[in-house]
Each structure stands twice: as structure tokens, then as C-alpha cells.
Amino acid sequence: MSTAGPAPAAPAAQAGQPEEAVEPGEPAQAAGPVAVKPPRRVLRAVARWTAAVLVFGAVGTGTAFGIASMERTDVPGLATEDDGRWSYPELILPALPEGSPRPFNPGNTAQIHHADLRELLIPAPKGATVDKKLAGGWTTPERFASEYGEGSRERIVGRLRDSALRHIAARGWTMPDGTESRVYLLRFNSAGYAEAFRDDLYIGSGPGEALEGETELVFDEDWEGAGKVPDTDTYVYTDAAKDGREHVRAAYVQAGDTLALIVHRQEGRGSDLEVPFHQTVVLQNQLLG
Structure with missing residues (x-):
């Protein structure tokens, strides 16, 4: 049995390449072609492009987050060209009690609004005369039911009293041109009770319970x-x-x-006040969402 002779000498490094050190006890690698490393200027260029991509990605993410945050807090778009919109004050979501989730957070299974309901009411626009009886405070089931036909009011009041209603907040105003608007927010013990009352008013399957003085409402095709x-x-x-x-x-x-119920009445006018009505609906929706 022959014994191993002296280890063969390592192949000479190529010109301009440092020799690779071999740790003691580490088997020597088989000789083969040596990979040519890219010039350092190429590596620097790749690093610069990678950094640029990361920066642009971060800026894009921040912009998207900013837009999403703007939709959930301050409501923009009120100071635009004169297209008939009303001039509302800046709208900001009210603060929540400490530790309370927003209504559509995953842990809030009943979808409860923990903020003061009165602070979720849309404010009156600039130039409006506020209804002193509906000035943004609490109101009664009877006052809410007065928006509907006389033959339906008693039934609506009874349904509200049996449906775990917690509060009703309301605000009304009249614009200089005589247009009247009223907004009611009805809060129940859970989303299930609110949906049941909505269905009881036939909302969704039709125009809902008839309003006072109205025998026929239809879906707004321009919405x-x-x-x-x-x-x-x-x-x-x-x-x-x-x-x-x-x-x-x-x-x-x-x-x-x-x-929420939003009612908009105008005397002797056609569809020219459609824009501010839709604006009011959108803003009130955002405050509740």
C-alpha cells in the first residue's frame, strides 16, 4: 500500500487575481477555470440602480398611503370650480375613545361606531340657516318618522322601539335659494339590527317607505x-x-x-341641484365609513 506523497503545488493565480486562501484542514478545490469578476465600476452601477429602484418604490408606497389616509380623514375636493357644489367646512373624523376600534376593523364584529354619533353628522354648508330643532343634537323616533307619510308613522315608531335603537342624531338646514336638507343618523346595537330596520323600510328592493307628500320615488339613475x-x-x-x-x-x-337618511327638498326647481345633493351623500358616507 503506497503512502500519499507531497501535495501538488496549487496552480498559479492568473495575472491580476489574488490567490485564494485555503483554511487548514479544508480540502483543496479541484483545479479549473477561474471565473472572471466583473469590473468594480459595473458593480457600482448595479448598486446605484438597485438603490434608485428602492427609493422610487418607497416614494410610490408613501404616496398611495397618503392618498388612502386622505380619504379616511380630511375630505378634499370642496374648493373646486363652481359646478354647483355647496361649500362645506373641512371634515375630519372624530377621535375615538381610547382602545376603541373603528367600525370596520376585523375585531369589531358588530361594526359599532364608537365615536359620538353627533360628531359623525355632516355640518351645514356655508350660507345655510340651521334648523333650531335639528341643530346636530339628539332627536326622537317621532321626529324621524315625521319624514314619512302620516299612515306609516306609527308603524315606524313602533318598529324603532322594538329594534334595539340606541340614538338618533339629526341636522337640518335651509339654503338661501330655499332648498331644505335634513340628515338623520340612527344607531342600533349592531349592524344586524340596523340592516333589519333597513329591510323593514323596503330599502334596496324598491324606493323604500314613502316620504311625506311623495307617492313615488325611483332609483336615481345619475348616481x-x-x-x-x-x-x-x-x-x-x-x-x-x-x-x-x-x-x-x-x-x-x-x-x-x-x-343614515338624507332628504333634500327644493321648491320650483328641476334637476339643477343634483350636484350638491350627491355631494352631501358622498361626504356623509365618508364620515360613516
């Missing part, structure tokens, strides 16, 4: 705001008979435990 606020539903109606004497528009917003 384009559906689906813009996640986890909420909006049902928008308009007066079918545009006879020039009075025009009525109504909208319901279903947002978790809260159902």
Missing part, C-alpha cells in the same frame, strides 16, 4: 357614487314626477350599526 366607500351601502332615489313645483331626493347610507 355614480356606489362602492366608493368600502363596507357601506348607499341607496339613492329621486322624485319621479318633476312637475316644477317641488323636487324631492332621498338617500340611505347603511354603515355597520348606523343607518
